[in-house]
Amino acid sequence: MNEAAFYFIAAGVCVFAVMAVTGRDIFHCALWLAMTLLSVAGIYFYLDAPFLGVIQILVYVGGIITLFVFAIKLTANIGYKSIRQTSKQWALALFITALLLCVLSRVFAAHPWAQTVLNVPAASIAQIGRSLMMNYAVPFEFMSVILLAAMVGAIVIGKDKR
Amino acid sequence: MSVIFLKGLAVLGFIAVSAMFSIWLERKISAWIQNRMGPMMTGFHGTLQPVADTIKLLLKEDIVPKGVDFLSWWLAPFFVTVPVVMAFLVIPFSSKWIALDLNVGVLYVCSVTSICVLGIFMAGWGSNNKYSLLGGMRSAAQIISYEVPLLLSVLLVVMQSGTMSMQGIVAAQEHGWFILKPHLTLAFLIYFISATAEVNRVPFDIPEAESELVAGYHTEYSGMKFAMFFVAEYTNMFIISAIATTLFLGGWQGPFLPGLVWFLLKSYGLVAFLMWMRWTLPRVRMDQMMSFAWKVLTPMALLNLLISGWFMVK
Structure with a gap:
């Protein structure tokens, strides 16, 4: 049951993050990003770190995303317009991220992950x-x-x- | 699991009844101030009027204007209403009646209610209407500005009581309400003024000024979606009053009567005070409102924090 909740929230994080990156309307992207950050806060709450979760919502959703949205509205000719998704150097960026993915997955595979949760006081x-x-x-x-x-x-x- | 579910249902029921009652109270108070009768026909002194209004709103057609930004337009009412429901998690109605006494309770309320700004923005942007957009912009600017003095004055209470848990703060006021201490009286005034601005009430209701913006960010909404904005607004009023009660007025503590009764009396007393202000004061201009937040309230709150912090450490 508990694990199912974790996977549910984690799936939410992934889906919303992909939406935030692939959306064409920049205002929608900001909203998807807000949903992503809210879901991350959900993971913090799930992991018994309410302070971190609360600060995540207060700073990222209440502060930074609101500033994003403000900036989008105050910038002329940016809302309601589909902007190009990729920059000119997308091939290079793809190469670097693929490399990073390779390195990270090897590190994660090699690391001896603890199977039991240490009894750390909150x-x-x-x-x-x-x-x-x-x-x-x-x-x-x-x-x-x-x-x-x-x-x-x-x-x-x-x-x-x- | 089922206990949490029942608590959630109880909160939803309370919100519905409280919003209906507040709307009736608002109409009665406005009528009383303007020397009218107010709703009289439905039920005793119009007590059933909100029920009739609710049925009317439920049956109304849900109009979708042409050219709305569908995603933001549909999601906005939820972004406004859901945080309000979430805030009820940590409100201590009495010594036992609290859904979950988080150890970061005060901060939790401040953070979930800050999500509402996004909903207002979405409503203003998604409606594809210049009045909505202007209202949304004004409202968001106002809420962000007044959040600073509000958090600073709440911080003072946390410093005084040494805890962020709601029940802990109530317990810290066992031998005298916080409002009776001079520096916290000032903090209470700053909190209450900022909170009034946070929920867009007169004298700070320029985002919904009928004479220039029709109805602000919810101009294009009808039926149940409009009702959600309305419920959120009145529940927000209850929440800021409940937080003020908990932080400054001793929470559910009081002689003779049970805690729940004291809590509701104090909270609805503050709600009635907000309504009294609405029907008494004129509206302030946008620039006056912003400069008041940044040039008066914020420095005052900072100075108050500094001076009382000095005395607490000494």
Whole structure:
């Protein structure tokens, strides 16, 4: 029963992801991407990581996809139009992804996967916060610097040039 | 398994009845404020009016306008309604009546209700109507902007109680409601103003301003699809009131009466307050609304967070 639920959600992730990549209407693609990310959040909930699932929905669906949709609407001549699916270098891209698939599948096949689930206590939010602020304080602060740089860049690009 | 199923059914039943009752309450309150009678003919003082309305909406033809973007137009009502149902998972009606006490309860509610924006966008875009598109754009911009002060004020409650579980927050208010603490009073005001904007109620209902946009993003919807938007709107009102009750007004705690009664009294009290505001205040302009969110509410919420955080750490 439980495993069936997992495969159901995983199949949803795959189907929606394919739809997001192959769709012709860019607004629909954004919606399929939202469905993909929601299904991934479903997997997190299934795996007993509600914090991760909640953050996934809040950040990706509530934030990023909404910004995507905003950008699509505010860009002239992009909605309702079928845009070419492939770039000029699709052959090269296909080659690289095929190579990556080969390497990854060999690694996955060679790896000795654990057959039993370790009894790991679920990480509480307090623990996550503590490790972010103590063990990983430097990377955490570094992330905020990157975000700040991105924000400044966005403002510079969006500034009225006179 | 079957227990979860029954809980889900109970939530759906509650949503249907609550939305119907809220619509009746809204009409009665508006009539009272405008010195009218309101619905009187169906049942005692019009209590059966919402039932009649529901039957009417169920029987109405479902009109599909020409040129709609089929996928978004069909899915939009679900994207608006389903998150609202999902939010009920963690609302503590009493000490025992909670479907699942997640340890990230508050964050869960905020995240599932943020999905609604997509539904509003889809409705506005898919309807192929300029009024719908404008309404959808305005609504989405407004919801994203007011989400920032809303989350910041909720964060203060989490800091005060030290937990994100809904029952934990209620338990933390055993010796005094959070609204009575000065910094949390400010947080409550910021929360309530932002939440009013989140559910597109007057004075922040410019996305549905009848005088300029017909009915905003749901202009083209009819029959049951329109009813779904309506149910979502009124249930959203109940949810923000229920969250405010849980976070600031002591949740289901109260003397003499059972917890469930206290919870519903406080929540519907806030719903009635929202309706009172709707029929009293004028509508604010779009630019006023956006600048209020970014230039007043957000800095105030940040400052409040900073100062009270300082005192909590000290």
